[in-house]
Amino acid sequence: MGRVSGKIAMVTGGALGMGRSHSLLLAREGAKVVVTDVNEAAGQATVDEINAAGGEAIFILHNVASEADWKRVVAAAVEHFGRIDILVNNAGILIMKPLQDTTEEDWDRIFSINAKGVFFGCKTVVPAMKDSHKGSIVNISSIYGLIGAPSAAAYEATKGAVRLLTKAAAVDFAPFGIRVNSVHPGVIATTMTKDILADSSATKAMLGTTILERPAQPEEVSAGVLFLASDEASFVTGSELVIDGGYTAQ
Numbered sequence: 001m002g003r004v005s006g007k008i009a010m011v012t013g014g015a016l017g018m019g020r021s022h023s024l025l026l027a028r029e030g031a032k033v034v035v036t037d038v039n040e041a042a043g044q045a046t047v048d049e050i051n052a053a054g055g056e057a058i059f060i061l062h063n064v065a066s067e068a069d070w071k072r073v074v075a076a077a078v079e080h081f082g083r084i085d086i087l088v089n090n091a092g093i094l095i096m097k098p099l100q101d102t103t104e105e106d107w108d109r110i111f112s113i114n115a116k117g118v119f120f121g122c123k124t125v126v127p128a129m130k131d132s133h134k135g136s137i138v139n140i141s142s143i144y145g146l147i148g149a150p151s152a153a154a155y156e157a158t159k160g161a162v163r164l165l166t167k168a169a170a171v172d173f174a175p176f177g178i179r180v181n182s183v184h185p186g187v188i189a190t191t192m193t194k195d196i197l198a199d200s201s202a203t204k205a206m207l208g209t210t211i212l213e214r215p216a217q218p219e220e221v222s223a224g225v226l227f228l229a230s231d232e233a234s235f236v237t238g239s240e241l242v243i244d245g246g247y248t249a250q
């Protein structure tokens, strides 16, 4: 018996990085998984890996910045699996620029995916979740939703928005039995951080305050996502799970 056996999970940005890892772990622990992403080939590869291992998953092409896309994707998932129990709002992008160089276009683009995408997800999934009275939404923020760092002002603003949107959704959705929590990863080795981690001075700066002195692997964040998604977290809502190797501890 897996820790999320019988549940239906949707993971946005499930093609690569942490979203792929969350999808694989949820499937391994018994969930049927809807993997969504703008990257069709890599998203389908995640699904193929799950199905080859004996799990059950489908891929749906999805731009989280579009409300119309959200409606289509949730309807297709419900049509296929009947309902949604778990939503991991994971899709996100990073724009590394000092605030003074950030353009209006940068701001609007990153907000449309990282913040508005999470808002649409929370809003759209409610009808597919509330009948079971046991839903769990996990919103992926960042340590940069808690503290500042150089050259990522717009990214940090989106992740701060996700942190508080999560608490607002937890309050609004409690009557429907839906829990909503945020996860705040530190430096994780994924496609998003590949270039930063390939540059030794940037890596040194980013890991300088990480007590454990290393980046994490995606699976180390998936373990926290799985806990929040599962019934083990039945009394956990509106909370922040920081998985950062101690980055924010000092």
Ligand SMILES: NC(=O)c1ccc[n+]([C@@H]2O[C@H](COP(=O)([O-])OP(=O)(O)OC[C@H]3O[C@@H](n4cnc5c(N)ncnc54)[C@H](O)[C@@H]3O)[C@@H](O)[C@H]2O)c1
Pocket (backbone or CB within 6 Å): 012, 013, 014, 015, 016, 017, 018, 019, 036, 037, 038, 039, 062, 063, 064, 065, 090, 091, 092, 093, 094, 113, 140, 141, 142, 143, 184, 185, 186, 187, 188, 189, 190, 191, 192, 193
């Ligand atoms: N890597 C880190 O160190 C780190 C740290 C803290 C938080 N995060 C957050 O974790 C989440 C996952 O990051 P990652 O490092 O795995 O990134 P990644 O770049 O490796 O993967 C992100 C995935 O999101 C997808 N995506 C991008 N825009 C999309 C859109 N509009 N609609 C649907 N899918 C879209 C991409 O195609 C990709 O598959 C993001 O929200 C990121 O901000 C990452």
